[in-house]
Amino acid sequence: MTQPLQGRVAAVTGASSGLGRRFALQLSQAGAAVALLARRTDRLESLVSDIEAAGGRAIAVPLDVMDTAAIGPALETVEAELGPLSIMVNNAGVGGDGMALDMSEAHFDQTFAVNVRGVYFGAREAARLMLANGSAEAGQARIINIASIAAFTQLPGLTAYCASKAAVVSMTKGLAREWARHLIAVNAICPGYIETEINADWFATEGGKKQISKFPRRRLMDEDALDAALMMLAGDAGRQITGSAFQIDDGQIL
Structure with a gap:
């Protein structure tokens, strides 16, 4: 099996479930050694075991x-x-x-602390290491921020979330410009709705089913919908792509 990321080291935050788990598995299958970062360390250890059982290399970092x-x-x-x-x-x-009239300051602050500050400082600390370890100079430095289609539309009852994801797209472009001459590629993937642990209960309800029925293709995206974009941006094909936000949503916000 071709492993285009053989010899590379990748780190994935929020790797304990959902998209993060999928990203980690895909990077490992492509040959990268993968660091799994999240709060739920029990789940990380299970994922490490799965990756190692498939012949990969991974560690869990709380x-x-x-x-x-x-x-x-x-x-x-x-x-x-x-x-x-x-x-x-x-x-x-x-x-x-x-809803804005009901949202507490604590909930709002948590949304931006995780979705915006966590991404910004995750990118910054990664860039510092990439500059020091030679991967930037070698043209292999890749920072991939996970935003959302929420960055480009207004979803009912999700104003704070939409604003946080719009901020991720904006910072992605700003950091890409700052680090362009250092050859650090910074891009964003903006997914539509994929059924994950976070939203599965909602999409099983009548309200969730009604939402799906309003999508142009009347379906959720498959779990592998982001694989090709991830591999492109992480690998050699992404060496001349920076400052881009890839909307991958199966036409959900058309």
């Missing part, structure tokens, strides 16, 4: 991205155990649901 001071040391641990970091996937996120 991290709450709300603790921005812990991000740098966590990535240093990744390098100490796996080698020079060259791929960073800032995937950790929270829903941020709630």
Whole structure:
């Protein structure tokens, strides 16, 4: 099997479930050694076992991205155990649901702490290592931020979430410009709705089914919908792509 990321080291935040778990598995199958970062370490250890059983290499690193001071040391641990970091996937996120008149300051702050500050400082600390370890100079430095179609539309009851994801797209472009001459590629993937642990209960309800019926193709996306974009941006094909936000939504917001 071709492994285009053989010899690379990747880190994925929010890797304990959903998209993060999928990203970690795909990067591992492509040959990368993968660091799994999240709060739920029991799930991370299970994923490490799955990756190792398939012949891959992975480690679990506890991290709450709300603790921005812990991000740098966590990535240093990744390098100490796996080698020079060259791929960073800032995937950790929270829903941020709630009507504006009802939303507490604490809920709003948590949404931006995870979805915006966690991504910004995750990218910054990764970039620092990529500059120091030579992966940037070699043209292999990749930072992939996971945003959402919510960055481009207004979803009912999700104003704070939409604003946070729009911020991720904006910061992606800004950081790409800042680091362009350093050859660090910074891009965003903006997924539509894929059934995950976070939203499965909702899509099983009448309201969720009604929402799906309003999509132009009347379906949720398959779990492999983002695989090709991830591989393109993480690998050699992404060497001349930076500052882009890829909307992959099966036409859901048309």
